[in-house]
Amino acid sequence: MGRVQEMNGTWQTLGAYRYAHRGLHDLAAGRPENSLSAFQAAAEAGFGAELDVHLMADGNLAVVHDADLARVCGKHAMIGTLRREDLAGYPLLGSGETIPLLEDVLAVFEGRGPLIIELKTERGGAARLTAAVMERLRDWKGMYCLESFDPAVLICLRKRWPEVFRGQLSCNFFASGGSGWGRLADWAMTHLLVCLAGRPDFIAYRWEDRHEPSLRLMKRLLGVHEVAWTVRELPVLERLEAEGAAVIFEGFIPASPTSGDKA
Numbered sequence: 001m002g003r004v005q006e007m008n009g010t011w012q013t014l015g016a017y018r019y020a021h022r023g024l025h026d027l028a029a030g031r032p033e034n035s036l037s038a039f040q041a042a043a044e045a046g047f048g049a050e051l052d053v054h055l056m057a058d059g060n061l062a063v064v065h066d067a068d069l070a071r072v073c074g075k076h077a078m079i080g081t082l083r084r085e086d087l088a089g090y091p092l093l094g095s096g097e098t099i100p101l102l103e104d105v106l107a108v109f110e111g112r113g114p115l116i117i118e119l120k121t122e123r124g125g126a127a128r129l130t131a132a133v134m135e136r137l138r139d140w141k142g143m144y145c146l147e148s149f150d151p152a153v154l155i156c157l158r159k160r161w162p163e164v165f166r167g168q169l170s171c172n173f174f175a176s177g178g179s180g181w182g183r184l185a186d187w188a189m190t191h192l193l194v195c196l197a198g199r200p201d202f203i204a205y206r207w208e209d210r211h212e213p214s215l216r217l218m219k220r221l222l223g224v225h226e227v228a229w230t231v232r233e234l235p236v237l238e239r240l241e242a243e244g245a246a247v248i249f250e251g252f253i254p255a256s257p258t259s260g261d262k263a
Helices: 003-014 036-044 084-089 102-109 126-137 151-160 183-190 213-222 234-242
Strands: 018-021 048-055 061-063 115-119 144-148 166-170 202-206 225-231 246-249
Touching: 018 036, 018 225, 036 048, 036 102, 048 102, 048 126, 061 102, 061 126, 102 115, 102 126, 115 126, 126 144, 126 151, 144 151, 144 202, 151 166, 202 213, 213 225, 225 234, 234 246
Parallel strands: 018 048, 018 246, 048 115, 115 144, 144 166, 166 202, 202 225, 225 246
Antiparallel strands: 048 061
């Protein structure tokens, strides 16, 4: 079987799921974003989950969105400078939970729904982060795909782990405040020119920006699939799915594929 056929087979499974953004989080119910309780809730409800991974100073992989923990933990610290034992001092959003490690989340989802794992690079380090993630996933018995805004991650995957289903994250950076990598990078990423080097299997594009001609062009040119983020209304979710996109959702609970209610 060729790679295209194999990847299309993988998409048939990945694309059949709805993905809870940072887990099925609900702070009012005591489930902070990217917490073990949020991931447990997503897994038990039959959803897949999207999560964010940073490389820590000791080589561990922290599941947290922000590089600076001020928003999610209430005090300033850069996750890349911390070690595993430091995490006990950083409760998530005032809860009793702390930032989980990737292996903790993998244990929750083994034999359950798939994961969309976003690799968060800081000041370079794409190769080290990608290698660390692939080492954790080597013996995991579950389905996953990897994505990143950083095209260096996709290039690394293409060269060293071509069998991994990989995705380029993007949006209209000129409408969203910029990537932080400069205007030239914003232009290349908005228009998805970086896909020519990383050759993704899917493009994860902010759904509000999906009218961009570059998304339609790259989908047609490269034959890639689409993941839409982050959807907060059921009618939008259903419309995007009808148009062939897999959806990352947040703020409401749709039917799960395991319930038999998903169209």
